[in-house]
Amino acid sequence: MKFFIDSADVAAIRELNDLGMVDGVTTNPSLILKSGRDIVEVTKEICDMVSGPVSAEVVATEAKEMIREGLKLARIAKNIAIKVPLTWDGLTACKAFASEGHKVNVTLCFSAAQAILAAKAGASFISPFIGRLDDIHLDGTDLIADIRTIYDNYGYRTEILAASIRSVNHVIECAKIGADVVTAPPAVIKAMASHPLTDRGLDQFLADWARTGQKIV
Numbered sequence: 602m603k604f605f606i607d608s609a610d611v612a613a614i615r616e617l618n619d620l621g622m623v624d625g626v627t628t629n630p631s632l633i634l635k636s637g638r639d640i641v642e643v644t645k646e647i648c649d650m651v652s653g654p655v656s657a658e659v660v661a662t663e664a665k666e667m668i669r670e671g672l673k674l675a676r677i678a679k680n681i682a683i684k685v686p687l688t689w690d691g692l693t694a695c696k697a698f699a700s701e702g703h704k705v706n707v708t709l710c711f712s713a714a715q716a717i718l719a720a721k722a723g724a725s726f727i728s729p730f731i732g733r734l735d736d737i738h739l740d741g742t743d744l745i746a747d748i749r750t751i752y753d754n755y756g757y758r759t760e761i762l763a764a765s766i767r768s769v770n771h772v773i774e775c776a777k778i779g780a781d782v783v784t785a786p787p788a789v790i791k792a793m794a795s796h797p798l799t800d801r802g803l804d805q806f807l808a809d810w811a812r813t814g815q816k817i818v
Contacts, residue, residue: 699723
């Protein structure tokens with residue numbers, strides 16, 4: 602499974618990238634706002650740091666303007682994936698970008714039907730938002746499973762990029778189902794290293810070591 606970092610925080614991305622935990626990055630207008638930086642400047646810095654795809658999102662709602670914005674974003678770096686919403690205009694823009702060889706991340710997917718359309722339009726990635734489905738009392742991982750089955754049935758090459766990840770359990774469930782990618786905030790990725798039994802075991806080891814009176818020099 603590939604890990605994309607859902608953030609525009611350059612320092613947080615760098616920390617994880619240095620550990621080999623970053624296969625790509627996803628950004629969106631909300632994350633750009635949170636960073637407080639110019640979209641082109643921060644996206645270029647991330648692209649220079651990360652070798653994998655970096656999703657940069659259009660903000661237009663009509664296909665013609667999406668295409669204009671997307672081509673501008675694509676000029677930032679060679680590893681840009683143009684991010685478009687799963688609307689009919691977004692699918693139109695996706696097809697145009699894919700036809701020119703650009704990577705495309707189709708975002709805000711909430712149904713298997715939408716995911717089929719994105720694959721047929723040539724999306725490189727489909728981003729089902731599982732956390733937001735959980736918020737309305739649906740099981741977001743069920744959608745990942747449905748898309749995995751459908752894509753495998755027909756050999757679609759679009760990668761399933763599980764998004765709106767809220768917890769370590771989300772990551773594990775998506776990995777069990779076979780999502781190609783999860784995109785998660787840095788805090789969730791770091792939380793994967795934590796377990797209370799690890800902490801308890803380490804405390805015991807350290808206490809026993811202290812009683813030996815020894816030092817490793």
